[in-house]
Amino acid sequence: MSGELRLLKYVEEAEFGPDAGINTVYIVGSLELRLDDLPESCKWMSKECALRLLSEAKPGNDRIGQYAYIGLLNSELSSNCTASPALPFQEYPPGITLVPMKSRTLAPFRTTNLVVVRSTNGAGGSTCSDFFASGEALLIDPGCISQVHAELADLIDSLPKRLLVLVTHHHQDHIEGLSVVQRCNPDAVLLTHQSTMDRIGKGTWQIDYTSVTGGEKICIGDQELQVVFAPGHTDGHMGLLHVNTNTLVVGDHCVGNRRAREASILQSIENGAQTLFDIVSKTYSDVDRKLWIPASFNVRLHVDHLNSLHKLPKDFSLENFKESCGVHFMLRWAVAYVHSRSSPAILAASALAGGLAIACALRRNYCKQS
Incomplete structure (x- = not known):
């Protein structure tokens, strides 16, 4: 050599x-x-x-x-994203541009990726008649804070007018820039799950939208994409598969153990767990108890999914389960959490919370009997 x-x-x-x-x-x-x-x-x-x-x-x-x-x-290819010079961006793979935008996300993160898809050959979608939706550009999750709305507006102004917007879920760091899209391009078409739209509300997006459920094919010039229904992070969470490059835009979460977790939740129910706390404490027994509260939201989504598939045991009462998802769960979690810390003051608080949990349970049973 x-x-x-x-x-x-x-x-x-x-x-x-x-x-x-x-x-x-x-x-x-x-x-x-x-x-x-x-x-x-x-x-x-x-x-x-x-x-x-x-x-x-x-x-x-x-x-x-x-x-x-x-x-x-990239040195030989011009990017399809003509964003403001103030916005760093990265195109990878070809046709998909990520623009990290400052957002109200959770620490330690500070940005949420705005994803831009444009045709790589300049086609305007004229061959897209067989698709659910088509356009000349696609924005995914415009959720930046107001301090960078001007940069978002510059980016939108640089895109073609036949614009599609996909929101993966309703959290603020994914939707806060929708008002800018609406102002800069009133003809833009919003695509999202109905559950997400119900939470976004008309105050954030006042023009028409199109509901998607998963499986819909979208055409952006020579780019083909397919909507993927991915509940879990929220009940209306969506992803988007970029068919050309076999790339999945996942929104916030792409969890690899979803099926295994759902199987363990079903097993705990089949073994006698009836309340939200029972299921969480058995399924997440190896997880720090301070994380059981966010885990409880995941369990509720899995139980709803199991119910929709008619997989729940006949002796499992969905009504009783839902009643256990509020104060009842929080009190039992507080007892378990403080008990794991094991100081005298904490144990006293644990006993008090335990008494309140018992009182709530007795009151609920009394109301049912009367």
């Missing part, structure tokens, strides 16, 4: 599993002779081949790392 080569960077990339992870070595320079005796896990690849793998991704194919694309390919 001859020629001048220089190591620019070595990147340990995130593991997407279940296969072995891929790390990227970025080398710049001229290579006059191919080196064929590489380890089995490594290969030389031309820029053209790398771009083809990114643009025509298939399940099971080789994957090109993010930094290889940004460093090697």
Whole structure:
């Protein structure tokens, strides 16, 4: 091998599993002779081949790392996102641009990704008649805070007028910029789940919207996308599959153990758990008890899903379960939480909370009997 080569960077990339992870070595320079005796896990690849793998991704194919694309390919490709210079953005894979926007998300995070999809060949969607919805550009989750609404407006003004907007769920850090979209492009079409729209309300989005449930196909020029129903984080949570590159835009959460968790919840119910606290304490017994409150919301969604599939045991009372989801759960959780801390003052508070829980249970039974 001859020629001048220089190591620019070595990147340990995130593991997407279940296969072995891929790390990227970025080398710049001229290579006059191919080196064929590489380890089995490594290969030389031309820029053209790398771009083809990114643009025509298939399940099971080789994957090109993010930094290889940004460093090697972006220098020859103009981005489809003409955002304000004040907004950093990243296009990966081709056709999908991420714009991190300051938002009211939870610490330690400070931004929520605004996703922009545009045609990569300038097509305007003229061949999209067989799709559920079509446009020249798509925005996903415009949820930035008011301090960067001007930058969001600049971005929207740079996009074609045939604009689709998808909201993955109703949390504020994903919808706070909807008013800007509405003001800058009154003809934009909002796509979201009905449960999400019910929570957004007309005060945030006052023009027409289209409800999606999952499976709908969307066309953005030469880009094909498919809506994915992914309840769990919220009951109306949606994802979006970018078919061209086999890339999933997940909103907030993409949880790998959802089915295993649901199976463990069903097993705890079949073993006699009747209340929300019973199910949480058995299913999340290995989890810090301070996290049982957010876990309880997950359990409620799974129980609703199991009920919709008619998988709940006949002796399980959904009415009693729902009654146990309020004060009853909080009091029993407080007892369990303070007991795990085990100081005398905490145990005294635990006893008081336990007494209140018993009183609430007796009162509920008395009301039912009368």
